[in-house]
Amino acid sequence: MKRRRTNREPFDVRTFLASAIQARLSLYVQERLRKEPQEIRLKADRPLLDYALRPDSGAPQETSGLEQGPVAPILRVLLDLGAKPNLRGSGYKKDTPWELFLEFCYENRVRGKDFAFMENIGAAMEIMIAHGARVDGTFKLSERLACEFAEVIEHLSIPPHSVDRIRDIIQKRDGIRWFLWNIISLVQRWIEVMRAFLQ
Structure with missing residues (x-):
């Protein structure tokens, strides 16, 4: 039986481009996407943006030595060519690439010494927020923890200069709106501390 070629891949198959992103082949990925920017939208199950943000997620064990976090040059190209940080995946997961990335950051916070x-x-x-990633509302970081973006930053060991640039x-x-949101978050934390202190 001859298999018909479609634009949609089977759920568990990664494209060569996705593998190139995981392997951090920045120059190849940049050149290919500049020639064929429509490829950003062909990978609907797990967006290419997610591969750039969490390149080791789902990668074979042999590549675990590459755990260096997101691939910033590829990330910038994907976003400049129209990748959407707040677009929900269709088959891979219901979360957005941005939400999955924040969860990844929280799970890897113990590496903060690196x-x-x-x-x-x-x-x-910084790149994601500059390209429209949402910072309002709550983010689910684990099964038991959901918090606002200001709190997400507090849970991580991001260098202070990066935190300043993000703000x-x-x-x-x-x-x-962001200024008021920061003030409200600080007041809420102060109230929680006072409640704990008075008990």
């Missing part, structure tokens, strides 16, 4: 890894995480957050990007993008 400065290069956390520097890479901070750079990826600057959000403030420029969202203006006064």
